[in-house]
Amino acid sequence: MGLFSFHYHKKVLERYEKSDDRYIISIWTRNIRDLFISFDRSSSFAKRDLDYDFADYLYESASDLDGKPFFIRLDIHQDIHNSDMEEKVYKAIDNYFEYEINRIEKRRRKIVKKMFIHTILALLCISLSYVLTRYIKAESFLYTLFVESIVIAAWVFMWPVFSDFIYELTEEGNAKKIYRQIADAEIKFNYIPFHGSD
Secondary structure, three states: HHHHHHHHHHHHOOOEEEOEEEEEEEEEEEHHHHHOOOOOOOOOOHHHHEEEHHHHHHHHHHHOOOOOOEEEEHHHOOOOOHHHHHHHHHHHHHHHHHHHHHHHHHHHHHHHHHHHHHHHHHHHHHHHHHHHHHOOOOOOOOHHHHHHHHHHHHHHHHHHOOOHHHHHHHHHHHHHHHHHEEEEEEEEEEEEOOOOOO
16 A cells, blocks of 8 residues: 555544444434335335435445444434334345345356356467467468467457456455445444424
8 A cells, every 4th residue: 555545545534433443334314214215114124225325325434444343323313212123224234235245246156157268268269279380280371360360369368357357356356345344234323312403
């Protein structure tokens, strides 16, 4: 990490409170219902129910913290504690980010499959080129061009493996770690008595 990156990351971390050696991702809301796109007491809180801005805020905040321990604190402006609602919030956040983890795993499997196919095709091209140059002697221009084209094809197949696929796997892996950290994070509910309007 360069000096500039170090100071920048330090400035980012300073935006977050700390408690017991853990950073706090705090969210202020007037009502727990605001954390959801649509609210239904009988719903299972599938991914579609969680507010996307809320989910994005959690993700971006966890990204800022870069793997450092944290917990989520919901500052709720209401007097009544609702343990049943708190449990549903836990489940909603867990369901949302577990769903995202499953999506990442599917994408990673597709990337690995593409890497395997590209590698096999590249090896086939290299093997064919080796056989042609080793056992078939021909001096024609078209034959030489054909052999060279096979070598180029091998590089074409292998290039995305190093330039795209490995990068994509790394990015998906990093996102999965963040989703997992959020899904496993402790959630604290801080009820703040609210009277009148601000």
